[in-house]
Amino acid sequence: MTVTVPVPRRAAVRGAVRRLPLQAAAALTVLICLLPVYWMVVTAFTPSRDIQSYDPRLVPATWTLDHFRHAVRAEGFALFWRNSVLVTLGAVLLSLVVALGAAYAVARMRWRGRRQFMLAVFTAQMAPWESLVIPVYIISRDTGMLDRLPTLTLVYFMITLPFTLVVLRSFIAGIPPELEEAAQVDGCTRLGAFRRVAFPLLAPGLMATSLFGFITAWNEFTYANFLIIKQQDSRTLPVWLASFQSTFGTDWGATMAAATLFALPALIIFVVLQRHVTSGLASGGVKG
Amino acid sequence: MRSTRPVRPVRPRPPVRPASSVRPGASPWPYVLIAPAILSMLYLLLYPLARAVVISFQDFRLRQLILGDADFVGLRNYRTLLSDPRFWEVVRRTFWFMSVNVVAIMVLSTLVALMTERLGRTGRTIVLSSLVLVWAMPVVAATTVFQWLFHSEFGIVNETLTGLGFASFEGYPWFAHPGAAFAIVVVLIVWQSVPFAAITLYSALTTVPGELYESARLDGAGAARVFRSVTFPLIRPIFMLVISLEVIWTFKAFVQIWVMTRGGPGDATTILPVYAVQTALANQRYDLGSAASIVTVLLMSGVLVLYFRQLLRQEGENL
Numbered sequence: 001m002t003v004t005v006p007v008p009r010r011a012a013v014r015g016a017v018r019r020l021p022l023q024a025a026a027a028l029t030v031l032i033c034l035l036p037v038y039w040m041v042v043t044a045f046t047p048s049r050d051i052q053s054y055d056p057r058l059v060p061a062t063w064t065l066d067h068f069r070h071a072v073r074a075e076g077f078a079l080f081w082r083n084s085v086l087v088t089l090g091a092v093l094l095s096l097v098v099a100l101g102a103a104y105a106v107a108r109m110r111w112r113g114r115r116q117f118m119l120a121v122f123t124a125q126m127a128p129w130e131s132l133v134i135p136v137y138i139i140s141r142d143t144g145m146l147d148r149l150p151t152l153t154l155v156y157f158m159i160t161l162p163f164t165l166v167v168l169r170s171f172i173a174g175i176p177p178e179l180e181e182a183a184q185v186d187g188c189t190r191l192g193a194f195r196r197v198a199f200p201l202l203a204p205g206l207m208a209t210s211l212f213g214f215i216t217a218w219n220e221f222t223y224a225n226f227l228i229i230k231q232q233d234s235r236t237l238p239v240w241l242a243s244f245q246s247t248f249g250t251d252w253g254a255t256m257a258a259a260t261l262f263a264l265p266a267l268i269i270f271v272v273l274q275r276h277v278t279s280g281l282a283s284g285g286v287k288g
Numbered sequence: 289m290r291s292t293r294p295v296r297p298v299r300p301r302p303p304v305r306p307a308s309s310v311r312p313g314a315s316p317w318p319y320v321l322i323a324p325a326i327l328s329m330l331y332l333l334l335y336p337l338a339r340a341v342v343i344s345f346q347d348f349r350l351r352q353l354i355l356g357d358a359d360f361v362g363l364r365n366y367r368t369l370l371s372d373p374r375f376w377e378v379v380r381r382t383f384w385f386m387s388v389n390v391v392a393i394m395v396l397s398t399l400v401a402l403m404t405e406r407l408g409r410t411g412r413t414i415v416l417s418s419l420v421l422v423w424a425m426p427v428v429a430a431t432t433v434f435q436w437l438f439h440s441e442f443g444i445v446n447e448t449l450t451g452l453g454f455a456s457f458e459g460y461p462w463f464a465h466p467g468a469a470f471a472i473v474v475v476l477i478v479w480q481s482v483p484f485a486a487i488t489l490y491s492a493l494t495t496v497p498g499e500l501y502e503s504a505r506l507d508g509a510g511a512a513r514v515f516r517s518v519t520f521p522l523i524r525p526i527f528m529l530v531i532s533l534e535v536i537w538t539f540k541a542f543v544q545i546w547v548m549t550r551g552g553p554g555d556a557t558t559i560l561p562v563y564a565v566q567t568a569l570a571n572q573r574y575d576l577g578s579a580a581s582i583v584t585v586l587l588m589s590g591v592l593v594l595y596f597r598q599l600l601r602q603e604g605e606n607l
Contacts, residue, residue, distance in 0.1 A: 033422045036479070117326075133565065134569075135335075158328060221427065241432060252442070
């Protein structure tokens, strides 16, 4: 496919015609993918009178920032944003610390029960989280943890832990132990050798796993919705967004502005990271 | 949440070479290092799971929730559940919902993956970028956007359909009609799921050696034949993996339905997870809700066991 051979003109034209359906299909795919996202952003910038019109335009005639102002000033927006950030960062940091230790033990040490431990982690990765809302609700209530942000942090930590452990383990296993052994010979302790030699090499793995964890926790709705009930101040952004109808009435502009502001961090992170995401899948998804 | 589950470890794993200084059983360190992970799995995962099983065998309603004096009632909750015609309707709908979604997702994502592979470099980058963008779209945000797209009065879908000459879509209330609401939930879930499946299948396709295609074409095979005899057998493991992940995900689809329709109109979009939450939290029948959750988990594992047996039989020669 990459070999370029000079082609006669007519063959080139015929080739272009043959590629037409393919390119049309590609254009259609891109259109279907982007239209909802585009429509969300555009509605967020469209004045209300144009939104409530029976003749919607693909490009708004006039643009406005009113909806963003409205959404940002809506009651609790800043608070819910802060809650989401706290819960997300807490869960990601906790699972990184816990997973890093365990991943090191699995990748670098030999001990009885290692395989059983990894099997348990793989099984935990398939945990039916959606079915555990009721017991988690009851346990939180019994321990006085209902309506509190640390509860969400713990749940999200548990949801992201198995994945973080599995990925970090393969990253650590990919770093030759000889590097650390050499550092130990040069007088480093085992921990020092890991910190100075392996840890910097582990940076991409840590980044990838923490971003996956970030997106999982940032988007989680079910637990946030059913574990935070009375204490409205502890709500997170997805729940707030889902309850927009009572918050904004039928203000679709403000709703779409809020949706845009909520989606933005995830979209930016994914787009910045997309090369790693796809190449990671390409190398890891197929083999193994 | 569904978008971020990994398929496999990000790197192929080289053989584990444990540092020679630690012999089996010689050091407490590995156990110290895994202790936090073990303890959190026990308390945060296994304990709730056990609790769900226990509650499903108890008489557990609002009173028991407050006073904590639940009695064991044996299989009564399961009997109540299994003799309820509404429950069976929900089970049927769940399987129907899962099959429609999974078939649509697999067909579309295979087509998108095949298309992406044939595109030039620029086109491929554009398609992959827009897929990643959809993949990154938070579930609640996407659901809200779909409510807006299908809004009866000001939604762009009705506007476009009316503009194309389908006058009956003028002000069509999508969420008031059972079939239409079901269809929108399916469209939303397919839209959200195709990117992950297509990108995974595409990366599987890129590993198929080009010479195989050339020799197949030299032998005079058409496009369909090449796919059936060359491409598909090589990507089958990944294809099966994606199917099983999509089965799990659509079987427990909850957020999209809850935010968009709460299972309505009537029961039109009520599938098992929605039914469990409705029963438990809206009717305060925590016992029945837990039983429904356990049944969901069992059915899902049943589907997966069937699939894994099939997989083992097919791949038997390679194992």
